[in-house]
Amino acid sequence: MFVKLLKWEFRQTGRVMLPVLGGALILYGGALGAQALIQLIAGAPAWLDVAGRMLYALSVLTLIVCSVAAFFYGVVRFYRLLGDEGYLMFSLPVTASQHIGAKLIASCTWMILSIGLSFVAGGAEAGPIVSTNDPELQELLARLWPGAPLYAGFFAFLLVSLVVSVLWMYFLCAVGAQWGQSRFAATVVAYIVSGVAVQILSVAALAAFAFAAAYSPLGQQMAGYFLANPLAALTAWVWGFAALSAAVAAALFFATRYLITKRLNLA
Amino acid sequence: MSFLQFDNVTKYYGNRPALQNVTCGMEPGRITGLLGPNGSGKTTMLKLAAGLLQPTAGRVLIGGAAPGPETKKLTAYLPDRVSLPRNFRASDAVALFADFYADFDAAKAVEMLRSLGVEASQRIASMSKGTQEKTQLCLTMSRGAKLFLLDEPLGGVDPATRDYILSTIIRGYTEDATLVISTHIIGDVERILDDVVFIQNGTVAVADSAEHLRETRGKSVDGIFREVFACL
Amino acid sequence: MEWSIRADRPVYLQLLEQLEAAVASGVYAPGERLPGVRELAAQAGVNPNTMQRALAELEARGLVRTQRTAGRTVTDDAQAIAAARRALAERHARDYLASARALGLDDNEAAALLAAVIQEG
Incomplete structure (x- = not known):
């Protein structure tokens, strides 16, 4: 039952979080693409560089916003659980611990994912990939x-x-x-x-x-x-x-x- | 033997007593009406049975066990308000019930919803309140539960919907299921009741079979109710 | 079939009366299969247990039969149906007589009135 609850929690939160995260990754992909183009084309126009940097900044910003949003969204979901939705949710054959646990895990996962991605995206600007x-x-x-x-x-x-x-x-x-x-x-x-x-x-x-x-x-x-x-x-x-x-x-x-x-x- | 048993149940909300020493039992294979004015404690009794509340004193027993995840597996609770998440689609609600309740008949639910004109992709938020309530009813009555707790299922509906709801309840009846319906509008519902329990100010005023009351008092249950609660 | 159930009399008795009338007047034909208890109860808007009780009494009076595979069917026995019809009609007749007497008519006036109404058609 707990796994089912967790699955539903991810499913519901995913509908909101995944599009935003996906959007951030698309922006980041755009930034990488711009950078690749600059390296490939000899006389690349200046705006390409600017666009690339802007896309990059936007993607990192989106990820940071994501982490904060994941936090607030998770809290709102728990708040709703103690309202009308509770009549449905607390009638499910699930314990209170499982309710708290599922929401906690889902919320923290999205936060960690967003923060982690923002570090990776932010850190990757540091330069060419370093060989071990x-x-x-x-x-x-x-x-x-x-x-x-x-x-x-x-x-x-x-x-x-x-x-x-x-x-x-x-x-x-x-x-x-x-x-x-x-x-x-x-x-x-x-x-x-x-x-x-x-x-x-x-x-x-x-x-x-x-x-x-x-x-x-x-x-x-x-x-x-x-x-x-x-x-x-x-x-x-x-x-x-x-x-x-x-x-x-x-x-x-x-x-x-x-x-x-x-x-x-x-x- | 009662499937749903209230043993000297008392429930306080802070300092306010909602139920005081309530003892009664609901039998399987019978439809019991929990009748009383607004605020008499009917919803509290159903919430206790559904495991949404803990009694201050006394015990609630479902099949001999206290309400918990095990009893919730065989309890179908229809609250007096819409509790489906607003951003759910009808199909999400069906999937949720199918996932968590082994006794849920998804095909039946989908068919019932279709006959009400509810599309699978429709969002709960975009439905009218009446449709939302009917959706909840369909989902609840598609359960093969051992205990049905229906809180004011006829609240504020038009006569055609009322007939539809009553006939859905009658058709959902099985011999091994205990059905409890709470309402303060008795006239509409009394002909489908086996047993009635009058709740007044958190205590049991009358507990008898509907037919016995009609035979002995020569009145409808509605008429008897008006007598019992006349002073209010 | 049309049901008219009032809440101020025992429901089981009303169901019994109306089922008897239905069989007697041929609304349910001899040998016809009746719908299931739940379906009948839903149509009448009553509790299935109460409907079951009325059907059981109907069976005790010989107007319906329960067959293992076919469920409940109306009896084929034309005499039983005719007897039920007569019994119901007799009850209506007694009711009429009682009403007429209550209005102050004597028995001769009551009989003449009935004949006149039959004349009219």
Whole structure:
């Protein structure tokens, strides 16, 4: 059943996302085509170069817009789930976890795809394709290799943060849905209030952390370790944050699930 | 043995009681009318049975089990509003039902929709409200479910549509299915009911077979209803 | 067949009466196959269980038969149909007499009135 739900979620979101992504890739193809033409034709006109660069810029922009749109579209879909559509969706022989999971996976997939493509498109401007036998590249890779766990940790942290940002919005929708008739207003209020609360808490936590680092014996110890072994310490921190974010994601998931099962009241 | 059983069910929305100590059972092979004024708790009872709500106290049992994905497989719920996604086409809705419900008869649904003039490629958003409601009804009645929960299926329809809906419901009847219809307009629907349950202010006021009520009180169920709820 | 079901009397009795009348007057011919219970119920706009109950009673009165392969059919027994027709007509006659008496006519006046109406055609 979960696979079916996921399939439907991709099918529905795909109808909106694929044309936009396709459009971006067409623009990018146009830019590549213009570049190829310039290289093939001896006296290529100037506007071809301009057109090529514009197409390229548009394609990258579209991809960036895509990532943002994927986020908002995913939130809107979850919001709708807690409205009239819920009468149909929650009657399906599917658990609440599966509903949340399917929408989360689909939404994050489109976001990651868009962001990934925008990096690839953006990075490809960097010049001719580099061969893996290039000695400079090999030396660069050798120097960067020890930091691989750090980059991986960084990447993991970004990924989990993306998931947290989506789940956070789902949670807010579920909270807002507790106010039946004024669901939309309640969701917006929850968004603002939670945003302010998180800001205040972050500043407080940061202050506490700085204080502890400067004045506590453990803090001194950790500072010493950090200075001796910057790479390892940084890697540990990044992975630590990734794990913390994963815990926050799990908490949000279960809180949202609780709200849409025990406290579900479709408007 | 009742297929759908309410055991001392209480449901509060915040501080407001919607149902209080409701106990009743709906039998398979019978059509039960859940009758009461607006806001009496009928929709709440159906939503509890459909698994869209959790009771504050008491239990709802479907075939002996609490509502969940397993009972939803054999429950067909028709809500009192249009719940099909606006951007769906009729064909999408049929495909969704076919995908998730093993007891769904897609050919029958398509045929019913065609006889209502609904094309497969038509978007839900472009249909009139009446057509949207009929589409939902067709999809629901094309299920071979063990429990049918129909919330105000006759709300605000013209007499011809009403006859069509009633005849669809009668034709959808099977001996092993439990049918529950909620309505506040009793005159139209009472002749198809086996049993009636009057709900007043979240409690059961009367629970009996329609024919027994007619024989003992010498009135139509509609007439009895007006008596029972006269003070409102 | 036209059905006229009121909600203030037991539906099963009304179905029985109207089915009897249909058989007696030949709306359903002798030996004719009846539609299925669900179909009849849908036509009459009533509950299938109630229709089933009326059909079962109709069968007990010998006006229809259930055959394993052919479903329910109207009886071929012309005498049974004639008896039902007579019984129904007699009921109407008694109703007429009761109405006439209620209006203040005596029995001779009631009989003469009936003869006059028959004369007119």
